[in-house]
Amino acid sequence: MSILARQLAAPLETAEFDARPWLPDESPLAMPRQAFDADAPAISQVLPTSPAGVARRRFALALGTLFFTVLVAIGPYVLYARRGFEPFEVLGLGVFLLLASPIACWFCSALFGFVALLKGREQDDLSFSPRPVLPGSRTALLMPLCNEDAAAAFGRLAAIDVSLARLGASHAFDFYVLSDSSDRVAPAEEAAFLAFRAHAHSRVYMRRRVRNTERKAGNIADWVSRFGGAYECMIVLDADSVLAGETVLRLVDAMERNPGVGLIQTAPVIVGARTLFARVSQFSVRMYGRVAAAGYGWWTGAESSYWGHNAIVRVEAFAACARLPILPGEKPFGGDVLSHDVVEAALLRRAGWAVHVTAALDGSCEETPPTLLDFIRREHRWCQGNLQHIKLLGASGLHPMSRLQLGMGALAYLASPLWLAALAIGMALQLQHPVDWGSLWYFLAPEFTPFMLGSMLAAFLLIGPKLMGAFIVLSRPGERRAFGGATAVLKSVATEVALSAVLAPVLMVANTNAVIQILRGRDVGWRPQQRDADGISWADAWRAMRPQMIAGVGFTAGLCFRPDLFLCFAPIVLPLLFAAPLAVWTSRRRTGDAFAERGLLLTPAHDGASSLPTVLGGHRNPTAQFPISVRGTAASMAAE
Secondary structure, three states, X not given: OOHHHHHHHOOOOOOOOOOOOOOOOOOOOOOOEOOOOOXXXXXXXXXXXXXXXXXXXXXXXXXXXXXXXXXXXXXXXXXXXXXXXXXXXXXHHHHHHXXXXXXXXXXXXXXXXXXXXXXXXXXXXXXXXXXXXXXXXXXXXXXXXXXXXXXXXHHHHHHHHHHHHHOOOHHHEEEEEXXXXXXXXXXXXXXXXXXXXXXXXXXXXXXXXXXXXXXXXXXXXXXXXXXXXXXXXXXXXXXXXXEOHHHHHHHHHHHHHOOOEEEEEOOOEEOOOOOHHHHHHHHHHHHHHHHHHHHXXXXXXXXXXXXXXXXXXXXXXXXXXXXXXXXXXXXXXXXXXXXXXHXXXXXXHHOOOEEEEOOOOOOEEEOOOOOHHHHHHHHHHHHHHHHHHHHHOOOOOOOHXXXXXXXXXXXXXXXXXXXXHHHHXXXXXXXXXXXXXXXXXXXHXXXXXXXXXXXXXXXHHHHHHXXXXXXXXXXXXXXXXXXXXHHHHHHHHHHHHHHHXXXXXHHHHHHHHHHHHHHOOOOOOOOOOOOOOOOOOHHHHXXXXXXXXXXXXXXXXXXXXXXXXXXXXXXXXXXXXXXXXXXXXXXXXXXXXXXXXXXXXXXXXXXXXXXXXXXXXOOOOOOXXXXXXXXXXXXXXXXX
8 A cells, every 4th residue: 555545544633734744843923913993003105116106197097087987977967957857867877977987997097007018117116027036035835725626726736836846946935735625625635735745846735724714814824823934925826826937936036126015916817718608707807907907006006905816925014914803793794804805905005015916927827717607606705705895994094095995896896786776777767758769769869969979988988998908919919829810809809898798787686686685684605616617507597597587577577668778778688688598608618619619719828628728938928838637637646
């Protein structure tokens, strides 16, 4: 019997894994809980890594947001003011402004990112080195696990380990697998861990908690308080994360050269998509994501955010100021902080540490939920966490940018019920008037011209960042070829815009339903994310899409009294009525493969096999792939 087999045959420990040699000697750090109501000095100093003129950048963003919001609002204002404002019209205009302002803000943010990318200025703030020297400090790579596919997760760690070994940097990095998994999953994790450890070039450790307090945030905090003293920085991963070795070295180099930086968040791209739904997400992020990230980093500067993974964090700073308190009150607004990452970033900045988001680094990858139902489940959890942040807007000592980002995170989910309310108000206003078949072509009527111009501008603000991302790709020959050529790019952009428009009403109702359930006091809990699927059942689709179909029937009932408005409401009503078939259709791999065979929604990391495509070039090399099977790697190691 092999050593591995004898170890697996031994009785499982029920206590936390501390058996040597799975953990090193402890190097504890004090990690006191923070308080949101404690006295804290107002933050006014400009940090060394803050971009020059960042105040002017933020003023330009605010001015642009105001300009486009007013411009979009002219049409509805003129339309409603024709016969004097009725109460419903005032309400409708107010809701419209609440929706238009964040759209205008993100358009302006993307526009500034677009300009920065065109000028090659996305790296200016931290000046990442294209060829960093080997680290002089030790860094830990942490992968928290909670009932995930162990073979797939350890396969991703193997990709990072091999990439670091190729660069001769393995000595500077230790891998930690921090398991919160149940006893049912533990044996598979242990087998994959022992197999990976036997072949790894870096040091590899693992521990499993029995009491999974505070979920991922508590998992990381437990490691920091026990082992963090041995490391200058930690790189936090998710179970679906992969980082190129060059990217890891450039992150560590930037932290070593900027001792005032507490956190650098990369902008991950999506890889490994197979279903149509996942391919839409993958293409969207690859084509447009860096424009959004570049713009976001441009105006947030050293007061940016944290997305919880694929980021490097200064351990001592995190220990000193980022331990989360337990929120008072009952769930869903009390208890553990669910969307912990942005709060931890705010606490770091409150203590005087710089927090940056960068679009300058390739080689940061993650995966996405494979189906619409899986995506909605994840959104529900994030919705609850982001709505918790409303209670934190008045926390003592936070930087104004941190408060803004907390508020924007909550508004991202409140926008869905606002949009649904705007549609309902619009329908109610129209039901007050008799059928006018001339309204079927209302967009041609002169009196509706201001409204139509405003609607066209609003649509442009929505798709404008997508067009910017496409322009960047088309202007760079290497990237244009990697996406399949100019024709493929244009067709894929049109396909993605159309499919996103069809899915938008479905997600609107899903998020509205999540907000309602949360406000009613329902705690969504925390379930493992589904990362690999091929199709959903019709029964699951009908059950999950019931709120969407009810909303569709409601609007259809209104159209029975005003059938002349069919063309206006069809883009909303039809996706809602057919939400279940849409969920099933987009969940299938063969549907996604059919689009890929037609050259649609291809990305530089497109890979039709089961291997994990990832970026190993680190800098301007988006097409390199790591040719290993994530399922086969750990299994083949364990068999040896």
